[in-house]
Amino acid sequence: MRYRRLGRTELTVSTIGVGTWQFGGEWGKDFSQGEVDAILGRAHDLGINLVDTAECYGDHLSEELVGKAIARNRDKWVVATKFGHRYHGLHERTQEWSAQEVTEQLERSLRALGTDYIDVYQFHSGGDEVFDQDELWEALRGQVQAGKIRHLGISIGSNANVYQTDRALEVGASVIQLVYSRLDREPEHEVLASCERQDLGVLAREALAGGLLSGKYAPGTRFTDPADTRSRRPEEHIQQRLAEVERIRRDDVPPGTNMAAWALAWCLRPPVVTAVIPGSKSVEQLESNAAAADLDLARDLRK
Secondary structure, three states: OOEEEOOOOOOEEEOEOEEOHHHHOOEOOOOOHHHHHHHHHHHHHOOOOEEEOOOOOOOOHHHHHHHHHOHHHHHHOEEEEEEOEEEEEOOEEEEOOOHHHHHHHHHHHHHHHOOOOEEEEEEEOOOHHHHOOHHHHHHHHHHHHOOOEEEEEEEOOOOOOHHHHHOHHHHOEEEEEEEOEOOEOHHHOOHHHHHHHHOOEEEEEOOOOOOHHHOOOOOOOOOOOOOEHHHHOOHHHHHHHHHHHHHHHHHOOOOOOOHHHHHHHHHOOOOOOOEEOOEOOOHHHHHHHHHHHHOOHHHHHHO
């Protein structure tokens, strides 16, 4: 496993983390505690120390599963979670952004995770109008001083949201989470440069583009399970992306290289990207993702 400094924080994290949206039941599968224990246990064995979850992956369900899985070695993990939403059922959310609501969310997350501190607590894809709340950020900085949060972060909802990224240090945030993949390169235009200027840690989510870059799906594949979040995306868009994935597989991925590992390693080429946080539905997928740490595409491009 490879490790990088998470921006201006004192944290060192594995370049491959574990995303856990799937544990909330919105990717076509319900997970038992035993399955989550196995995935995170194997992740720990492979040197992974970063796990990312959220308040609305289920009603704190993902957090609860993660918390129980890492309870015996909590101090070995960097736990990132998020705030701003309340889960009300499959793909249903309400927005909760006031200082009081977020403070209450924080307490629920701490209980679900079974911990007394969160390493990175992230603003979860909110608009600029709720981002611009001095009272909210003042309350969160108070929770940092109280020791319940180690670092604040911003999970930007739009890959082009340089407004929130540029104001990270103003609100006390030191980590940016964004969508970045071989299919989604928008952050390269402005956001990554802003992160580099401010020495912010960068977590890349959806690095496998919702699994499309895993290499498992050929053009024509349709996602019809209503419990699978991909079924909610326009069919034409899915098919366009699958066609592009096929071109990438043919023209860019070296023969014999696992496409999922290649796609994750591709995101790690820019030094400003600290880690990728792909989800895993099984130990086998986790092992495939972890193999990306063995690839150094930045080195290969320098040849």
